[in-house]
Amino acid sequence: MKTHVTAEQIHSYREAGWLHCPGFLDADEVAELKGAVLDAVAQMGGSKLAGGKREMKEGGGYYDKVFTQRINLWRINDTVKSYMLNPDLGRMASELEGVDGFRVWHDQTLIKEPFGNQTSLHLDNPYWSFSSPHATSIWIALEDATLENGCLWFLPGSHRLGRFEAVGIGADMNGIFDVYPEMAEIDPVAAPMKAGDCSFHNGLLAHGAGANMTRKRRIAMTCGYMPDGSTFNGQTNILPPDYLETLTEGDVLDDEHQNPLVYRRVAEVTT
Ligand SMILES: O=C(O)CCC(=O)C(=O)O
Numbered sequence: 487m488k489t490h491v492t493a494e495q496i497h498s499y500r501e502a503g504w505l506h507c508p509g510f511l512d513a514d515e516v517a518e519l520k521g522a523v524l525d526a527v528a529q530m531g532g533s534k535l536a537g538g539k540r541e542m543k544e545g546g547g548y549y550d551k552v553f554t555q556r557i558n559l560w561r562i563n564d565t566v567k568s569y570m571l572n573p574d575l576g577r578m579a580s581e582l583e584g585v586d587g588f589r590v591w592h593d594q595t596l597i598k599e600p601f602g603n604q605t606s607l608h609l610d611n612p613y614w615s616f617s618s619p620h621a622t623s624i625w626i627a628l629e630d631a632t633l634e635n636g637c638l639w640f641l642p643g644s645h646r647l648g649r650f651e652a653v654g655i656g657a658d659m660n661g662i663f664d665v666y667p668e669m670a671e672i673d674p675v676a677a678p679m680k681a682g683d684c685s686f687h688n689g690l691l692a693h694g695a696g697a698n699m700t701r702k703r704r705i706a707m708t709c710g711y712m713p714d715g716s717t718f719n720g721q722t723n724i725l726p727p728d729y730l731e732t733l734t735e736g737d738v739l740d741d742e743h744q745n746p747l748v749y750r751r752v753a754e755v756t757t
């Protein structure tokens with residue numbers, strides 16, 4: 487896992503709100519992670535959320551044909567866990583966002599099946615149960631992601647316009663502009679990736695993906711990270727009912743079982 491980032495990469499990430507990291511995983515790592523992801527998916531059947539007390543079942547609507555989505559594989563597969571909770575990956579994300587640490591919000595594999603629908607433009611953080619300008623997601627290509635099979639697209643700089651107002655991933659690619667008309671002025675940028683490349687994108691950055699116009703699956707593993715110290719904003723998202731019962735708005739989300747710490751910078755001791 488190549489987790490070194492340069493000052494230029496940090497600058498570029500903060501300006502554009504996203505960063506492409508070629509060769510993040512080598513071929514052996516891709517094979518290992520992909521195998522583990524597919525094992526976990528097979529284990530889950532039609533259930534979308536692993537290891538928790540909340541049920542999320544796959545349906546048959548538009549969204550279910552955007553991708554095969556399986557969430558929190560880290561909870562049922564130790565190989566997936568060793569990648570997604572890797573402290574070096576956490577440090578890398580912390581350097582990009584300029585925060586002291588990160589917890590897992592949730593991981594998810596997003597498999598765009600052959601002829602799967604587009605992923606309409608959206609922002610991630612507004613769906614989640616905390617609100618932070620410094621949430622970030624890693625998206626790891628486990629197969630080449632191309633213009634043909636639905637690689638990601640970003641609206642660079644849109645994270646400066648994003649608010650905590652959600653846009654659904656529906657059938658209208660341009661639905662986002664009803665909520666964020668200013669973003670229609672931004673030229674989108676495609677992010678084709680080789681298997682093993684990854685990208686990071688800020689939680690308020692507009693992004694989406696095209697349809698998969700090929701007969702092969704587009705397989706990606708992703709993880710949303712929450713800055714350590716983030717607090718509950720009242721939204722349920724994937725939190726299980728028994729945990730929700732214990733939470734009041736403003737409580738720090740620091741349950742190790744639900745949102746494990748990935749990395750925390752050790753304060754430098756000055757004498
Ligand atoms: O893989 C996709 O099609 C969309 C990915 C995405 O929205 C994300 O990783 O936040």
Ligand SMILES: [Fe+2]
Nearest residue numbers: 608609610693
């Ligand atoms: Fe997203």
